[in-house]
Amino acid sequence: MDRRSRAAHTQYYDAEASRYDESRGGADRARATAEAILRLAPPAGTDTLHLDVAGGTGSISAIMGESGFRSHVVDGSTGMLVLARARGLPSVCGDATALPFPDAAFELVTEVWLLHLLTSTAAAAAVDEIARVLAPEGTAVVSVDKQVSHGGSVLEQDHQPVVTERLARHGLATAGTATFEARSPWGAADGRVQPMFRLAAFRRP
DSSP states (O other): OOHHHHHHHHHHHHHHHHHHHHHTTHHHHHHHHHHHHHHHSOOOOTTOEEEEETOTTSHHHHHHHHTTOEEEEEESOHHHHHHHHHTTOOEEEOBTTBOSSOTTOEEEEEEOSOGGGSOHHHHHHHHHHHHHHEEEEEEEEEEEOHHHHTTOOOOSTTOHHHHHHHHHTTTOEEEEEEEEEOOOTTOOSTTOSSOEEEEEEEEOO
């Protein structure tokens, strides 16, 4: 994504911020997503740090906090981050391809519904950044094959084998998958009422 495309992308989500959650399935979808992540993540301790990359309004992170995670949101949209901060979440404006955090800083890193929006080059950089900020023995959870959930074609950017191979270069091994249904304005595949979304987990030994 070049600078002009990134600026347009940010402006779109700034404008969408106030209606984003409800237009994308509301609280029910946020809870279904968080519950699927929790099925893949290790139990949280009192100081378990979670980074929600492209975490938007913080709707998922807020639920993760109910399970003990100390969640931090990073997103490129300042409009979305206003809502995340209103939920009491530490929030930073930043680029998923150059995260503003030190190496090995988080025990759990999640990146949900981002990679399919990026170019293949930017998606690869975003995956590399997940690996960089993930702590030893940490877990990464990434949404994969989102367009397929809506009856669309496989995209290289978030295709599960591509993400798996990229993270394997950084020593991360597959650690399971989870699926969940949730409301979406873009319809569902296979005649479903709601799309079935897929998350993939990876763990650093």
